[in-house]
Amino acid sequence: MFRKWKWIVMTLLVAAIMLVIRLEDNGILKTPIRQLVTTSADMTYLSELGQSLLKKEEKKITVSSDIGQSDLLSFANAEEFEEGYLLQYEVGLPVYTGQEGLVVFTGHTKYTGKTMTISYADGTTVSYGMLDSLAQLPYTSVKSNDLIGMKESGQLYMSIEKNNIHYTLEEIVQWLQTDENEN
Structure with a gap:
């Protein structure tokens, strides 16, 4: 149940950011929201926030694979x-x-x-x-x-x-x- 709430909160957060950016793009908001939420530092913060909310306790298993970068x-x-x-x-x-x-x-x-x-x-x-x-x-x-x-x-x-x-x-x-x- 708690995990479901985390997904709902994260989805609402992303939707709110997208709505505010859309309002800025249409000239309704004069504050440069896109610039505020798309800098590297902000993206890192949002990434860490999202990962902490969605953090699952997983058992890591080492595997070998030939795919990669x-x-x-x-x-x-x-x-x-x-x-x-x-x-x-x-x-x-x-x-x-x-x-x-x-x-x-x-x-x-x-x-x-x-x-x-x-x-x-x-x-x-x-x-x-x-x-x-x-x-x-x-x-x-x-x-x-x-x-x-x-x-x-x-x-x-x-x-x-x-x-x-x-x-x-x-x-x-x-x-x-x-x-x-x-x-």
Whole structure:
């Protein structure tokens, strides 16, 4: 029964935020609510709040798996773009989550097209853009190796931020390698 109430409260919170943002978009509210609730710090806070409300006592079982983010390390070229990098791939690939987290954005942006942003449990916020398809809905919890979306050959945008600092390409590669070793 208590878990049901947590879901109701979380759903109402998300609905209230979406309603207020819609009111701002239509010019009814002059306060920049979207900016207030879509900063990295606020998304991290909402992620932690949501995860604490939905926290289940689970028994962890170690399993081995050949899926993960190792395919993302196979890019042929990279160039700096916006606050991240465009990674060039010769073949299409599925894109998986690196660890547990919360999807904080799913949609289309002007510069990165179909984009998904995930706030991971380790405090990193990762945006995957220029995806060809999206496999998760906003404000859903994800586990390690959950499918994010699909990327055909071409460029994939990736940006990682932690403590308001954006990762360099070398740090992104290291994060992907470390993340893969933990899975």
